[in-house]
Amino acid sequence: MDEKPAIEVPETLGEEIGGQGKAYFDDVVIDNILDALLELSAAVWTYHDRVTVLETVLAEKGIEVSDAIEAHVPEPDEIARREKERMALVNRVFGAFLRRPTPRGPAGLAAQPQTGDDT
């Protein structure tokens, strides 16, 4: 059966969660820090979960990896890949500071974050 759908699916959409978003503090840096804290926490949990699953799967197969992990020395390709992934994490965690890099008002900058009181 042809798996190509009759209806086109856009990759991205959504105005509400796009743009600079909302700010709830007079100092927008606090908003940014709290966003970063949440992303960081989610990332920490995600990696924690993966390591837990990985160790469980390996143990089910009778493979003990703790010593091998400590002894592992990466090759250049692996170093480059890990660096790329690390940079993606940095951007995700600290993206809030790029999203709202300026305080609310005064005017002079075209795009300003909305306040939480804006409708």
Next chain:
Amino acid sequence: MNRGSIGVTPRPTTLADESYLEFITSFRRLAIQQMFPKVAEHGETRLAQAMENGAVKAEGGNVPLTEIQRIFAENPVTPTFQRFVRTQQEMMWRRTRESFFRDAGGLMAWMDRAAAEHPERLHIDPEFVPPEYTRREIHCQPGGYTDDPLGGVVYHYGTKVFYEGFNDQDELHRELAERATPPADGKVARALDIGCSIGQATTLLKDLYPDAEIWGLDVGEPLVRYAHARAVDHGKEVHFKQALAEDNGFADASFDMVLSYILFHEVPVQKMREIIAETYRVLRPGGTFTIYEFPSNDKGQVSASTRFLVDYDSRNNCEPYSPDFVAADFRGIIEEAGFEVADGPALSNTFLQSLVATKPA
């Protein structure tokens, strides 16, 4: 890509997505269940003090909303709560959409196959254009109910997070269906779920009334297509139709029972009136309309902290119509349409009001 399901709920397409979204679920539980009560307690206490010393006065039995906002904002934790709730909502939608988009081809093909297998139970008018008022991104869902072809699965997993894990197997919707009030004569040959979204309560109505013809109606084609495919997968003979609840196209007096769950606060008050009139039209004499909905505050019956939360939710979770709904005399409007209205069965979610409107025999 397709990692199967968690019971009746779809599973995100990668372990990383699932772990991330489970974190959001846990964090949301903390924000709503533990953080908000502290914000509420502080605000209610400060408001009571302000009223006692005369700094704040009630007007017509209600404390002005602006005063509630001002008092609650004095607590430095309030903007932190607001930031957290908004951010977790954005993170949830962003990652949910991203996850299921990875399997967009498979998901669309799955809905197409169900449509081809049972076209007699999927009712979509290709000429139908959702009116602008229905196309808001309610709850900040990308594309809302109408504009994202993947909106059904995104809504399903998104609301799994919203319900903080307490509706993973449709437990809440089972309660809605089980507590829906049938007509006094017990005759249910045909039942309708208006604003059915992805048909969770609709299909459970079929379990409860297996001999009845069950219909779910929603304005969002993506939701209706997903609901239909899900019902086909579960072997449930349920009809799903894309239409406006205020213009449903059914014959007069053709249903014994109608159900609506948190529909009315998501439409303008004028549309609410039209939907109630339309529901009255399609119910047979003696038929019942069970309504689970946001609270009403037309008589000052809602606490200051709930008003604060509903106001925040309206402006920060894209609920543009809820303030007018909450302020309206909802029960009076239903009675004006000709219904006899009584309190309905209590729900586990005590935030909601429950009403049963009966069309006089």
